[in-house]
Amino acid sequence: MHSVSSQPQNLAGPSRRYLRRLGLRMSPGRISALLAAGLLTLGFLPFIKLGLVVNGLILGSVIALGAIGLTLVYGILKLGNFAHGDYMALGAYVAFFIVDGVLPRVGIEGAGLGPFTFGFPVLIALPLAAVVVALGAIALDWLIYRRLRDRAASTAILMMASLGVAIAIRGLVQLIWSGETQHYPRESRQVYHLPMDVRIPPDGLFVAVLAVILVAGVYALLTYTKIGKAMRATSDNPTLALVSGINTGRVVWWTWGIGGALAAVAGVLLAVVQAQLLPIMGWKFLIPLFAAVILGGIGNPYGALIGALIVGVSMELSTQWINPSYKPAVAFAIMIGVLLARPRGIFGDAL
C-alpha cells in the first residue's frame, strides 16, 4: 500500500476524500447546486418551524429506504420500477397480516412497546415482511422482467410492464384486505418535547434510527462484499461484468431481493408514522421516491439518500404555507425542477 498523501487527487483533505469515496465528487456544478439549495434554505430559515424539519427528516428516511431500492434496480436493470411504491404497500400489508392474523394465534399480541405506539408483534413482522416482499420481487422478475430482458425489451416496455405489476399488486391488496383504512394495534404515547417547539414522536425516532442502520448496511454491502461489488460492476457495465465471470443473473436476484426488502421495511415504517394502512399508500408515495432518485442522480444510492432527505424536508416544510394534501405536489415540483435544470441530479453519473 502506498501512502495516501502521495496521491494528488487526495490533497483536497479528508472530508472531500470521504465524499469522493461515496461517489459524491464535488464538481463546480454540484457545489453550485448544493449552494443554491443551501441559500434557499437559509433565506427561509427565520420563517421555518424546526419541528417540521424533524418531521421532514423522519419522512425522508422512509423515502430513502424506498428510493435506494428503486435506484439500485434502475442502475442494474435499467428499469424505472413503477411498482416500487406498491412493493412498499405490500410489505406494510404482509406485516399487518402477520400482526393481525398470525401472531395472535400463537399468543403474541400487544401495542405500546416502551415509548412506541406499536407493539412487539410489529418488530417480529418487520423482517418477515421484508423476506416475503424480497422473494416476491425476485419471483416477479423471474415471471415477467426476465422474459422481457431475454427479448431485449426497451426501457419503455419494461416500465409499462412495471406499471401493470403496480396495478395488479394494488388490486390484490385491495382484494385481500379491502380498501378500508387499517392500522397496526397501537396505544397513544407521549411525544418528546425539545426546545424551540420541536416535538419528536418516539415512533419517528425509531423510523429514523432503523433507516440509518439499514442505509449503513447497504453501504457496507456495496463497498465491502463480493456481491456488492458485483452489483456495482453490473450497474457500471453489464457486458464487461459478464466477461469478468460475474453471474449477472444472480446479481439481478440480489438486487430485487435487497430492493424488495428495503421497500417492505419502508412500507411498514410508513404505516407506522402515518398510523394507518391504505392500499393506495404506496402508489401515492411513488412521486416522492422518483423525486429523490432523480434529485440524487439516477443509479446512485448515496445520492438517493440525500435526495430523499431533501424531498422529505421540503414536503413537510411546505405544510407551513400550503395545504398538507399538496405534499406530493411539492415532490413533483422538485422532480420537474431537477429534470429541467440538472437532469443528471446532484450526484449524477456514478454508483
Add this chain to the structure above:
Amino acid sequence: MALLKASNVVAGYGGTEILHGVSIKVNAGDVVTIIGPNGCGKSTLMKAIVGLVSVWAGSVHFRGVDISDQDPEQTVRNGLCYVPQTDNVFPSMTIRENLEIGAFVRRDNHQFRIDEMFDLFPDLRRSARRKAGTLSGGQRQMLAIARALMLDPVLLLLDEPTAGLAPALVEGVFKRIQDINSTGVAILLVEQNARDSLRMSDRGYVLSGGVNQLQDTGPALLDNPEVGRVYLGG
C-alpha cells in the same frame, strides 16, 4: 492441438449476418493478429468467440471443448479472457476494485495477482484508489488489460488495444503485449496498427466482408504486396 479453433463461424446481430463463415486458429503461446477494413467483422468474431454474440453456424473450440453455445461466464472460467475495444473498465469503481472484479471467479486470495499486475503496470499502483472513469486513455487501456489478466488466462483476446491512443503510447502497449505473451499467454489481437502488430505475430489473418481473405505468418503478411497496398498504406 490448437488452443482455439474457430471453424466456418457464421454470426451477426438481430437479422443481420456479419460473419459468413470465418475460420481461425490460435496455438498455445502464439500471438495472432486479425486485420481487415472497418466493418469486416473483426470485433464480431471476437464477441462470437467469447459468447457475447451467438454463433449461428460453424463452431468454436477452446482447449478441445466446443464453446459455441457456452455462456461467457463459463468461458472466462476456463481461461479465455477478453478486453473489449471500448467500455472496457468499470468507470465508477477504483483501479483496485476493477482488478478485484477481474478476479471475481478466483477462489484463492488474489492479492498476489493484484501485486503482479501493479508490477507489470506501475502506473496503476500509484493510483490504485482512483476511479477508473478518471483515468487517461492509456492508463485505462492498461487497466482493461490488467483486469482481463487477473484470472491467469491461457488466451487473451484484445480488441484494438491501441485504438484512440496517442502514437507515443502505442509502442508501450505493444511492449506490454509482448511481455504478457512471454509469460506463456496466447494472444488474439484485432488491430488497426497492422504493421506493428503483424511484426510480432506468429500468424496473421486478413478478413474482408465477413470471410477469410488471406492468412500467413505475421512477417509474411507484412511482406505481401497486396496486404501492403490495401492495409499498410503502401
